[in-house]
Amino acid sequence: MSSKKLDKLFNPKVIAIIGATTKKGSVGYSLMNNIVGSGFDGIVYPINPKRNNVLGVKAYPTVADVPDKIDLAIIATPAKIVPAIVERCGEVGVSGVLLISAGFAEIGEEGKELTRQISETVRKYKMRLIGPNCLGFIKPSIKLNASFAGKMALPGKIALISQSGALCTAILDWSIKQNVGFSNFVSIGSMVDVSFHDLIDYFGRDPQTNSIVIYMESLIDARSFMSAARAFARNKPIIVLKAGKSTEGAQAAMSHTGSLAGNDFVFDAAFRRSGVIRVDTIEELFNIAKSLAMQPKPSNNRLAIVTNAGGPGVIATDTLIAKGGKIAKLSDETIIELNKYLSPNWSKGNPVDVLGDAGPEQYSKAVELCAKDKNVDGILVILTPQSMTDSTEIARKIAAISKNCRKTILASWMGAEDIQAGQEVLEANNIPVYQNPENAVKCFMLMYNYSRNLEILHETPSHIPHEFQPKKNKSQELINRVLEDNRTVMTEFEAKQLLANYQIPVIKNGLAKTKEEAIAMAEDFGYPLVMKIASPDILHKTDVGGVILNILNKDEAKAAYLRILKSAKEKAPDADIRGVFVEQMINRKYELIIGCKKDPIFGPTIVFGMGGVAVEIFKDTTVGLPPLNMALAMRIIENTKIYKLIKGYRGMPGADISSIQFLLYKFAYLIMDFPQILEIDINPFGVDERGGVVLDAKVLLDKTVTDVEENYSKHLVISPYPSEFTTEYTMKNGQKVTLRAIKPEDELIEKEMFSNFSERTQRFRFFQLIKDISHEKLVRYTQIDYDREIAIIAEVEEDGVKKMAGVARLIADQYNETAEFAIVIADPWQNFGLGNKFTDYIQDIAKARGTQKIYANILAINHIMLHMFKTRGYKMEKNEDGYYAELVIN
Numbered sequence: 001m002s003s004k005k006l007d008k009l010f011n012p013k014v015i016a017i018i019g020a021t022t023k024k025g026s027v028g029y030s031l032m033n034n035i036v037g038s039g040f041d042g043i044v045y046p047i048n049p050k051r052n053n054v055l056g057v058k059a060y061p062t063v064a065d066v067p068d069k070i071d072l073a074i075i076a077t078p079a080k081i082v083p084a085i086v087e088r089c090g091e092v093g094v095s096g097v098l099l100i101s102a103g104f105a106e107i108g109e110e111g112k113e114l115t116r117q118i119s120e121t122v123r124k125y126k127m128r129l130i131g132p133n134c135l136g137f138i139k140p141s142i143k144l145n146a147s148f149a150g151k152m153a154l155p156g157k158i159a160l161i162s163q164s165g166a167l168c169t170a171i172l173d174w175s176i177k178q179n180v181g182f183s184n185f186v187s188i189g190s191m192v193d194v195s196f197h198d199l200i201d202y203f204g205r206d207p208q209t210n211s212i213v214i215y216m217e218s219l220i221d222a223r224s225f226m227s228a229a230r231a232f233a234r235n236k237p238i239i240v241l242k243a244g245k246s247t248e249g250a251q252a253a254m255s256h257t258g259s260l261a262g263n264d265f266v267f268d269a270a271f272r273r274s275g276v277i278r279v280d281t282i283e284e285l286f287n288i289a290k291s292l293a294m295q296p297k298p299s300n301n302r303l304a305i306v307t308n309a310g311g312p313g314v315i316a317t318d319t320l321i322a323k324g325g326k327i328a329k330l331s332d333e334t335i336i337e338l339n340k341y342l343s344p345n346w347s348k349g350n351p352v353d354v355l356g357d358a359g360p361e362q363y364s365k366a367v368e369l370c371a372k373d374k375n376v377d378g379i380l381v382i383l384t385p386q387s388m389t390d391s392t393e394i395a396r397k398i399a400a401i402s403k404n405c406r407k408t409i410l411a412s413w414m415g416a417e418d419i420q421a422g423q424e425v426l427e428a429n430n431i432p433v434y435q436n437p438e439n440a441v442k443c444f445m446l447m448y449n450y451s452r453n454l455e456i457l458h459e460t461p462s463h464i465p466h467e468f469q470p471k472k473n474k475s476q477e478l479i480n481r482v483l484e485d486n487r488t489v490m491t492e493f494e495a496k497q498l499l500a501n502y503q504i505p506v507i508k509n510g511l512a513k514t515k516e517e518a519i520a521m522a523e524d525f526g527y528p529l530v531m532k533i534a535s536p537d538i539l540h541k542t543d544v545g546g547v548i549l550n551i552l553n554k555d556e557a558k559a560a561y562l563r564i565l566k567s568a569k570e571k572a573p574d575a576d577i578r579g580v581f582v583e584q585m586i587n588r589k590y591e592l593i594i595g596c597k598k599d600p601i602f603g604p605t606i607v608f609g610m611g612g613v614a615v616e617i618f619k620d621t622t623v624g625l626p627p628l629n630m631a632l633a634m635r636i637i638e639n640t641k642i643y644k645l646i647k648g649y650r651g652m653p654g655a656d657i658s659s660i661q662f663l664l665y666k667f668a669y670l671i672m673d674f675p676q677i678l679e680i681d682i683n684p685f686g687v688d689e690r691g692g693v694v695l696d697a698k699v700l701l702d703k704t705v706t707d708v709e710e711n712y713s714k715h716l717v718i719s720p721y722p723s724e725f726t727t728e729y730t731m732k733n734g735q736k737v738t739l740r741a742i743k744p745e746d747e748l749i750e751k752e753m754f755s756n757f758s759e760r761t762q763r764f765r766f767f768q769l770i771k772d773i774s775h776e777k778l779v780r781y782t783q784i785d786y787d788r789e790i791a792i793i794a795e796v797e798e799d800g801v802k803k804m805a806g807v808a809r810l811i812a813d814q815y816n817e818t819a820e821f822a823i824v825i826a827d828p829w830q831n832f833g834l835g836n837k838f839t840d841y842i843q844d845i846a847k848a849r850g851t852q853k854i855y856a857n858i859l860a861i862n863h864i865m866l867h868m869f870k871t872r873g874y875k876m877e878k879n880e881d882g883y884y885a886e887l888v889i890n
Contacts, residue, residue: 003813005128006194006202009096010139010184012071013042015146016063016094018085019076019101020046020054027076027100030148031136032057038152039143043068063092070094074136074146079103082132083117090125097122098146099131105190106133115192122193134189135165138172140182141208147187156181158289159203161188161196162215171215171282180286183209197224201814204232211237211289215282217244222601223717226274227787228814233275234454237292240276241285242267266599269623270717273632275457277450287432287439288446291410294430297451298408300377302328303444304370305351305437307382308358308389312414313351316380316437323445327351328376334369341365356386364397371405377448378408380440383422385415391422399429410444412437458779460747461631465662471501472673479676479701482536488678488701489536492581495697499682502670504663506694509583515561521582522557528585531560533568537575539698544571550585557582586693588686590646590655593621594663596671596680598702603715604671608664610642611684626668627720629744633664646687653689660692675715678702719786725845731832735796737805739841742791744783746804750793751778753804753826764862765824767881781807788812790845794825794834805829808838812851819846821856823865839868847889855886 015035021028028048032055035044045068046054049061060066063073063085073094075085079101089097099118104111115132122129130137136147140155149169154176162168165187172185184203188194196214203209212232219225229238244264271278279285303320305327307313317327330338330350338352342362347353352370354362363381370379381398383391391413402409411426412434413419423433434440475498482490490498493511500506508525511534512518522529533546541547545567548560561580568577593611598604602625609621622639624632637643637660648654663685671677681698705715711724726740742750754773762769784791789812794805805826812819821842825834846854856874858865860882870876874885 003202003205003815005095005126006198008071009098009128009130010137010202011142012096012144014045014066014068014071015040015042016045016047016060016066016070016073017054017076018047018063018073020048020059022051022054027148030150031074031076031100031146034145034147034149034152038145040145041142042071042144045070063088063094066092072096072098072146074098074100075131076100076148079111079114079132083114083121086118086121086127086129090121090127094125094127097127097129097131098134098136099129099189099192100134100136100148101131102133104132104192115190119192127193128198129193130186131189132192133165135168135187137187138182138185140185147185151176153185154179154181156183157208157210157293158182158286159184159186159199159206159209159212160214161186161199161203161212163188163191163217164215165189167215167282174282175286178286180290191220195221195224197221197228197814200225200228200232200238204228204236209236210293211239213285213289214238214240215285216240216242219601222270222603223719223787226270226717227719227785229274229276230785231788231814234458237289237450238274238276239279239285239288240271241279241282242271263599263601265623266602266605266625269605269625270602272453273457273625273718275450275454277446279446283439284442284446287434287443288450291432291443291447292450294427294432295408295410295447296406298377298444298448299451301325301445301448301452302375302377303441304328304330304373304376304379305382306354306363306366306370306379307351307384307437308354308356308363308386309382309384310347310351310353312382312384312412312437313347313353316382316412316441317351319438319441320445323442325441325445325448328370328373330370331373331375334373337369338366341369356384357388359388360390360393360397363394364401367398367409368401371401371407371409376407378410378444380437380444381409381411382437382440383411383413383419385418391415391419392425395422395425399425399431402429402431408444408447410434410440412440456631456635458776458783459631460775460779460782461629461744463745464630464665465658468503468662468666468669470503470666470669470673475501475670475674479674482701483676483703487536488703489539490699490701491534491536491578492532492697493534493578495680495699496694498670498699499694499697502666504666504670504682504694505692506697507584507586509581511579512561512582513579515558518561518580518582519554519557522551522554525582525584527552529557530583530585531557531564532581532583533564534578534581535568535572535575536578538568538572544568544575586686586695588690588693588695589652589688590642590686591684591695592642592646592660592687592692593681593683594667594685595682596667596677598678598715602717604675604677606636606664606668606671608636609640611682615683624664625718626672626716627718628665628668630658630661630665631744633661633668636664637661655687655689656691660687663692672713672716672720675708675712676701676705722786722790725790725792727841729794729834729837731829731834733832735829735832737794737796737829737834739792739794739837741786742782742784742793742807744779746793747775747778747782749795749802749804750782750807753807756826757824758827761824761827761830764859764865765822767857767859781809788814788816790842790849792838792841792845794829794838796829806834806838808842810842810846810851810854812849816849816851818853818855819851821854835864836868839872843872843887843889850890852890853886853888855884858883858885 019028020032046059048059073089104115138153168187496506510521529551591612595607606624620641624636646655679700791809793807796805808823869885874887877884
């Protein structure tokens with residue numbers, strides 16, 4: 001229903017303009033003039049109680065007086081009367097509202113109250129509303145300019161969503177000059193109702209849209225944005241220009257992690273995780289959209305540059321290296337062939353400088369040979385106009401090569417009038433052209449990074465090294481004790497207990513409250529030792545003389561205990577001192593930082609990188625979002641410079657990388673399980689070839705988080721694995737199965753199950769025979785968004801080998817209004833009651849998740865499934881190939 005109302009909003013047959021007027025220069029006049037004068041084929045009703053007509057069109061006092069049912073009501077009136085107008089729109093059954101007016105949340109408490117009233121009314125009548133405080137929208141394909149912008153957008157395949165109305169007008173003007181067209185051009189405003197995620201979902205399904213570009217200033221519902229972006233980014237590029245890089249979210253933090261996990265770094269992590277491309281300029285925003293629409297994505301980052309001028313080739317090379325790309329090393333065979341066709345004075349390498357007098361044949365051969373070279377992933381063709389250069393004919397030759405080439409070809413035709421005809425030939429043949437080579441190279445690297453990121457996101461993760469069973473209850477008790485003690489800062493002893501409960505390695509330690517206890521621990525742990533003051537009020541222990549290292553014997557242990565207490569009491573007389581923390585002193589070659597900070601928009605974030613005292617100077621860290629699997633953990637590690645050292649460098653032994661991956665995996669579970677955690681700072685985590693261990697740790701709690709229910713996940717922006725759906729079932733043959741949600745790691749056992757389906761089973765599930773199932777398809781089945789989809793597998797174990805006996809799947813729409821049910825049981829386990837169990841279990845899950853309606857499609861010859869649905873009260877409708885079954889459950 002929600003998506004249908006959006007469809008009516010963007011494809012209206014009947015529009016009412018509330019606030020339409022004949023006063024030139026007003027928003028109401030511009031809206032009326034734009035819609036009536038744009039060639040829009042629908043009916044337009046001006047709403048103005050003071051006039052009989054507006055611009056020659058009969059006016060009506062209110063929307064209730066309009067003789068037709070209104071699809072879209074556009075409101076451009078003073079803010080104070082808007083709530084009453086929206087209420088009236090709801091009463092008469094208006095589908096969608098475009099609220100242009102300003103003067104709401106942005107003006108203070110009075111405006112916030114108006115916003116609350118409007119939001120309540122929209123929900124009550126199940127309307128959809130864009131705005132307030134927006135420019136409007138333009139849909140060129142139906143000649144609808146429902147905005148007060150002075151120009152009509154050109155038709156095209158790009159959907160633009162912008163938070164800034166003023167920027168929209170600038171982009172519109174620029175796009176017309178650059179010949180950039182749009183499927184939809186939307187100013188989204190303050191997002192009282194319709195937000196980024198709604199439009200990503202809507203345009204993601206729109207066949208007239210092949211890419212979505214967004215100008216973003218802030219984000220309200222990060223979880224819904226991530227869910228929508230992840231659903232469509234693999235098929236339609238989503239490109240974001242995010243403003244406010246330098247200052248947004250900057251706030252003082254009590255730990256290294258807090259200062260390293262700045263809000264903009266978190267946006268970067270979120271965009272990477274959802275497959276979104278981030279750009280820095282408006283030009284890049286549309287360059288990359290155009291390039292991805294015209295050319296195949298490069299499989300790697302090796303670029304060949306063909307140019308008739310040395311300077312631009314050098315500039316392109318410098319930009320490529322700076323952006324992390326590689327100059328392709330041409331094969332010996334390619335060099336030999338190029339020698340046959342190019343001037344004896346050509347550059348004999350890459351960049352391929354064909355020299356200023358090169359004609360169409362030389363250019364053509366250079367590009368053709370580079371395209372055939374296995375070491376080349378993309379080609380940039382640069383042309384500077386010389387007196388003898390036929391830029392148009394060269395363009396035709398390049399275009400001909402491109403038609404049979406699967407590699408990325410970009411062009412930079414430098415100049416103005418002399419090369420315009422050549423530019424037009426290239427773009428008409430789907431080769432994007434850039435004014436300068438730097439922009440072309442940046443675009444090539446954005447295309448590669450997008451391609452690489454999708455590949456990483458859809459990589460099949462390896463299984464975790466061994467079973468992970470955290471002591472969740474003990475950790476909960478520890479956190480409760482600290483909060484009940486009216487504290488938000490754990491002592492180091494408590495922090496390391498918390499980490500140890502999640503199998504994160506800590507060294508032998510204890511809390512000594514007397515010198516006798518300190519000596520006993522020292523003798524038990526062995527020397528050398530380190531002692532530290534234990535106080536929730538002293539975060540930086542060295543500042544108060546609260547740390548003594550390299551304690552070698554019993555006498556030194558006694559003296560260290562007394563000296564630490566004396567110094568701490570003198571320098572922090574009001575501190576709550578709990579004793580002295582005693583632990584083994586261990587040295588490791590490399591120091592890492594592993595931390596968490598709760599971001600106000602994206603929730604808990606993971607920081608990883610080079611640790612130690614200079615962590616904030618070098619800032620070699622990266623940010624990730626939970627949950628993690630082993631593959632995603634590896635990507636976090638690889639995104640740091642210290643990775644080159646810890647994997648082994650210049651003959652030095654490396655650390656056990658898989659154990660660090662597993663450590664991040666466990667750490668992610670810790671911060672997912674406890675929304676009470678505000679920050680964690682493990683710095684340093686010592687690591688080398690002998691293993692890794694926590695050397696120091698700080699934990700800060702959030703006292704505002706209380707009464708957390710079991711399996712709580714609202715603090716996360718990516719839905720975690722739903723372990724609550726795990727249960728046991730015994731089939732009719734006595735064999736036990738585990739029913740649980742599918743995981744990315746299940747790809748191989750699902751592939752094995754699919755490959756052994758009989759033809760009958762294939763037809764019943766897929767309505768056709770499937771020869772082979774691709775990795776891409778299996779990724780789609782196993783790497784799911786648990787907010788939108790749930791797949792329950794039946795896992796059996798035979799001779800110590802785990803197998804998939806069947807899978808039932810529930811795929812909901814973005815609003816969880818309807819969900820499609822599909823089920824398949826592998827042939828060896830059919831007729832043992834598993835299908836009935838799956839069906840009942842999926843229905844229970846759908847009911848618990850608030851899904852309103854389940855539906856399924858069944859072949860007429862699938863008598864078992866038809867019987868299952870009929871006995872459960874599904875409404876059955878006959879169609880061409882079988883039946884459509886539907887059940888309202890909420």
